[in-house]
Amino acid sequence: MVAVTALVTPVTCLWPDCLRAIDVASVGRVAAKRILIVGAGHVGLYAALRLSKKLHLHEAEVTVVDPQPHMTYQPFLPESAAGNISPRHTVVPLRRELKRCHVLSGTVTSIEHARKVAIVQPIIGPAREVPYDHIVVAPGSVSRTLPIPGLREQAVGFKTIGEAIFLRNSVLDRLDVAATTSDPATRRRALTFVFVGGGYAGIEALAEMEDMVRGALRYYPEIPADEVHFVLVEAANRILPEVGAEMGAYTVVQLTKRNIDIRLGTRLESCVDGVVELSDGDRFEADTIVWTAGVKPHPMLEDTDLPRNSRGAITCKPTLQVVNPDSTVVEGAWSAGDCAAVPDLTAEDPAALCSPSAQHAVRQASRLADNIAAVVRGRTPVDYKHRHVGSVAGLGLYKGAARVYGVKVRGVPAWFMHRTYHLSRIPTLNRKIRVLVDWTLQLVLRREVVALGSLHEPREAFTEVTQPIPLPVRAGAGTERRAA
Numbered sequence: 001m002v003a004v005t006a007l008v009t010p011v012t013c014l015w016p017d018c019l020r021a022i023d024v025a026s027v028g029r030v031a032a033k034r035i036l037i038v039g040a041g042h043v044g045l046y047a048a049l050r051l052s053k054k055l056h057l058h059e060a061e062v063t064v065v066d067p068q069p070h071m072t073y074q075p076f077l078p079e080s081a082a083g084n085i086s087p088r089h090t091v092v093p094l095r096r097e098l099k100r101c102h103v104l105s106g107t108v109t110s111i112e113h114a115r116k117v118a119i120v121q122p123i124i125g126p127a128r129e130v131p132y133d134h135i136v137v138a139p140g141s142v143s144r145t146l147p148i149p150g151l152r153e154q155a156v157g158f159k160t161i162g163e164a165i166f167l168r169n170s171v172l173d174r175l176d177v178a179a180t181t182s183d184p185a186t187r188r189r190a191l192t193f194v195f196v197g198g199g200y201a202g203i204e205a206l207a208e209m210e211d212m213v214r215g216a217l218r219y220y221p222e223i224p225a226d227e228v229h230f231v232l233v234e235a236a237n238r239i240l241p242e243v244g245a246e247m248g249a250y251t252v253v254q255l256t257k258r259n260i261d262i263r264l265g266t267r268l269e270s271c272v273d274g275v276v277e278l279s280d281g282d283r284f285e286a287d288t289i290v291w292t293a294g295v296k297p298h299p300m301l302e303d304t305d306l307p308r309n310s311r312g313a314i315t316c317k318p319t320l321q322v323v324n325p326d327s328t329v330v331e332g333a334w335s336a337g338d339c340a341a342v343p344d345l346t347a348e349d350p351a352a353l354c355s356p357s358a359q360h361a362v363r364q365a366s367r368l369a370d371n372i373a374a375v376v377r378g379r380t381p382v383d384y385k386h387r388h389v390g391s392v393a394g395l396g397l398y399k400g401a402a403r404v405y406g407v408k409v410r411g412v413p414a415w416f417m418h419r420t421y422h423l424s425r426i427p428t429l430n431r432k433i434r435v436l437v438d439w440t441l442q443l444v445l446r447r448e449v450v451a452l453g454s455l456h457e458p459r460e461a462f463t464e465v466t467q468p469i470p471l472p473v474r475a476g477a478g479t480e481r482r483a484a
């Protein structure tokens with residue numbers, strides 16, 4: 001022990017972190033902390049990147065679990081669906097960026113924090129237990145749906161890159177259907193696009209798709225523009241609460257000028273077989289129904305022993321440590337982003353929580369990573385405090401609405417702010433360059449308006465030309481059957 005102290009003391013003065021390394025290596029008592037990150041989205045990816053920069057390998061080993069091989073930059077989904085950005089450039093490949101972390105491709109199905117283990121279901125094969133010292137729970141949110149007849153069968157959500165690609169292909173495919181059919185009812189149904197929910201996800205998706213369709217119509221002389229029917233259904237009496245009442249009202253006026261049918265104070269009641277029934281009594285048919293009416297914390301959280309609030313979100317302290325109802329900290333458990341209830345220390349109301357937004361998620365991720373590093377090194381974590389600076393919404397090419405630090409911006413400047421803000425936020429220089437190149441090409445060459453619908457049924461063409469043959473009978477199969 002004396003020898004170890006003598007060896008360690010001179011290093012302490014030069015680099016305190018090295019002291020711990022030599023101490024650990026020599027005495028062999030303190031092992032690297034195992035940090036498990038559940039979900040590699042806005043919170044998970046940023047936290048993993050920062051932790052792997054802040055902590056040395058001997059201090060912590062970081063494991064990230066996600067069923068997807070990439071992080072999706074969700075604010076770019078509308079532009080991706082519209083064809084302004086390649087879908088591949090809207091996602092960040094995990095293995096390429098998280099070289100200093102272990103990446104597990106699988107789903108965390110449950111967490112037993114009392115034993116500090118998470119159950120991970122890999123893509124194929126049996127589930128496995130992954131033990132940890134610290135866990136960062138960040139599976140985000142899922143679409144909040146309602147029990148509406150036909151919704152499950154007819155509608156599509158708008159939270160994943162798969163949904164964005166599907167929506168793009170299916171909208172463009174409907175133009176081909178409408179241009180070729182001789183049946184007016186089929187044509188009307190194909191050209192009716194319904195979006196339910198007027199938050200930024202819904203409004204941006206609707207505005208970008210309408211912009212794309214209007215651009216595509218130059219190649220469809222058979223379809224007059226006034227036959228295309230975009231409908232927004234919103235239960236509240238305003239849209240885009242994120243940019244404030246005035247900019248929300250401005251957006252309604254702008255979208256109405258583009259012939260978009262805005263139904264405020266209206267609910268979707270049914271959409272069985274694509275027959276849309278609204279609470280204002282209207283009834284019409286639509287092939288495309290997009291559900292963007294809010295999110296709720298990921299249901300996986302129900303299979304954990306972590307404390308949650310009435311909405312199902314994990315309760316957190318401002319330090320992003322999970323907290324019990326009696327205000328005691330759940331040691332080693334951390335959360336942030338859409339699945340977490342994090343107090344908003346900038347609000348006057350002491351019960352106010354941070355909104356589910358990328359703006360909070362990425363900043364919470366940095367604070368969370370710094371706090372884990374602090375705790376690993378025996379220091380005190382610091383509170384997360386960020387005043388929401390406002391929001392920017394892209395409404396199609398050269399169109400936008402924003403309210404930033406209370407300043408209202410509209411039209412081209414807002415659109416420009418939307419693009420520059422998100423370009424600065426998408427992780428990695430690699431992605432920023434790719435997105436910038438996509439935008440430049442699209443401005444010069446016009447966007448692609450071709451449907452790749454066969455992406456969704458890739459084996460169809462091959463199976464059509466392949467003879468079905470009876471499967472060979474396995475040796476012994478008959479015997480087994482006879483024995484049974």
Ligand SMILES: Cc1cc2nc3c(=O)[nH]c(=O)nc-3n(C[C@H](O)[C@H](O)[C@H](O)COP(=O)(O)OP(=O)(O)OC[C@H]3O[C@@H](n4cnc5c(N)ncnc54)[C@H](O)[C@@H]3O)c2cc1C
Pocket residue numbers: 038039040041042043044065066067068070071072073074075076077078106107108109138139140141158159200201202298300336337338339356357358359360361392
């Ligand atoms: C279309 C759209 C536009 C948006 N635009 C904006 C905007 O302009 N500005 C803004 O501030 N916010 C915007 N948002 C909201 C923002 O994207 C979210 O608030 C943010 O993504 C939340 O980050 P997160 O890390 O909590 O969740 P996510 O980024 O959703 O990440 C969750 C991750 O967890 C993974 N996961 C899920 N379940 C499991 C499991 N069981 N095991 C392991 N991994 C799991 C998922 O695959 C995913 O990678 C938008 C959202 C959408 C859908």
